[in-house]
Amino acid sequence: MRIEARALRMAGRLSPSDFAAGEGELIGLVGPNGSGKTSFLRGLAGITGEADRLCIDGEPLCSLPPAARAHRIAYLPASRLLEWPIPVSRVLRLSPSPVEEDSVERMVAHLELEPLLDRPSNALSTGERGRVLLGRALALEPSVLLLDEPLANLDPYWVLKVTDLLEDAAAGGTTIIAALHDLALVGRFGRLLLMREGQIIADGKSEKVANEPLFAATFRLHGAAPSWTL
Ligand SMILES: Nc1ncnc2c1ncn2[C@@H]1O[C@H](COP(=O)(O)OP(=O)(O)OP(=O)(O)O)[C@@H](O)[C@H]1O
Incomplete structure (x- = not known):
């Protein structure tokens, strides 16, 4: 597994959650405001929270020195x-640690x-600033x-362009987990994690998760993808 978390948790923000993703997965993370998406991402990044296990390519994240960590996550x-x-x-x-010049030039x-x-x-x-910071991360x-x-x-141009860029990075092997609010775009993400009240309540192929009644109900919407109504 590329990234693996067991009992990732944050008091009052994220219930103990297990998660694993393989190489090249492009994962959308969705849920209403305050459902825990940022908390989950910060937990996976090892910034806040606790976990019984948090590994990248099988190695505990906390054991990686900063220079190695920057190229892992x-x-x-x-x-x-x-x-x-x-x-x-x-x-x-x-x-x-030094960044490959070719890589910077590609992002530019x-x-x-x-x-x-x-x-x-x-x-x-x-x-x-969003484009610059995304370029730095990539x-x-x-x-x-x-x-x-x-x-x-x-x-709109950059929404489509950046989505293409994320697809290309995933096709090249990068595992990507992206929090999103635009439900019209979830179809571009192969796997979808749905969060509510600090818990992952659905995890699976995007077209399946987005069409389950639980999905619309979680967002307090009616209908089905992509034509939800209030
Ligand atoms: N620094 C903090 N200290 C305490 N609680 C926090 C903190 N930041 C967020 N929370 C709470 O944790 C819960 C999850 O917040 P989080 O930011 O992870 O949600 P989110 O899904 O990313 O929300 P949004 O879609 O609004 O960005 C919310 O109830 C929020 O009020």
């Missing part, structure tokens, strides 16, 4: 905060970051990529 927080006037070109290379091309490279990163729009070529709402604040 990358986490994109939902906040997109960049408070310092660090040029974008440097943000793309921020890492405890895919995410069309060339015009932003000399700009201070705290003077970008939210969507632009440039590390991590085994596992944890993305908190990677498609938020992006215009």
